[in-house]
């Protein structure tokens with residue numbers, strides 16, 4: 001089912017421009033109980049806010065057609081009592097191929113109940129839940145700034161793995177953010193995740209933006225390189241399960257993506273045109289529509305423009321933003337945006353295919 005519904009997005013491989021963001025990141029709230037030292041979103045956290053109400057979200061979702069993916073994030077999205085209702089709105093209106101939920105896992109029961117409801121009520125979408133682990137319990141909690149965080153995230157992960165036994169459409173993913181704060185323990189942390197927590201997918205993200213602790217940006221690429229090599233070998237040897245849909249291809253994309261992110265981190269050079277503002281976009285808690293969270297550019301407020309995403313996306317301002325991103329050869333290593341840029345890149349298709357074949361044939 002996921003493969004068939006993904007095929008409708010194949011034309012964007014050549015067009016690389018959609019009428020609205022088919023790959024959408026929705027920050028549902030800025031409220032968060034975490035105090036993560038590497039957080040890039042920290043200046044926006046826990047401000048007084050007037051987040052989009054369910055009826056407003058319904059109008060926004062109704063303005064768009066089918067979506068490839070919606071990633072729901074925050075803050076901690078499960079702090080909103082109506083969070084699952086918002087996700088279901090996108091399911092009803094846009095039938096995304098993948099509903100991706102980024103949560104800290106701080107509320108195991110709430111996450112389990114919400115994800116179970118989604119799996120029950122959204123039968124035609126894949127559901128992916130991403131949980132963060134930054135180190136062993138002591139290091140993880142130190143980076144998060146909250147005692148007991150590791151245990152809560154771990155409990156959530158195991159509850160989700162139980163759910164998966166009934167719903168194979170669920171993918172449980174662990175995100176490990178590499179920063180100067182955990183770089184001496186990256187390999188140990190990766191092995192802890194792979195061998196003891198055993199999620200379906202393990203992702204390694206490079207610290208980005210202007211984190212709460214600026215020291216965390218002093219990342220040594222050699223340390224990341226070491227863990228990437230092990231991760232790649234594990235994938236090629238079939239030690240990490242992967243997504244159920246397009247599993248090998250998504251593994252291949254992630255291998256290329258992490259390599260590219262590290263290369264950009266090292267030298268800052270432009271590698272491929274960014275699809276932010278063309279295929280990928282961001283909605284902030286109060287309805288601001290952005291191409292990405294890093295660029296200081298906005299298409300405008302959806303509240304002020306009739307909740308009409310295509311109208312803002314295709315406005316003169318929208319065209320101007322896209323032109324600027326393209327003409328300045330805008331470059332960053334933000335993996336959420338490298339992902340669609342890479343996946344919809346004809347130039348990188350041969351490399352993607354080569355990597356996929358290597359995984360298929362288990363060539364290390």
Ligand code: SF4
Pocket residue numbers: 274275276291292293294295325330331332333334337
């Ligand atoms: S390269 Fe990075 S900063 Fe520039 S538009 Fe893309 S995601 Fe945003």
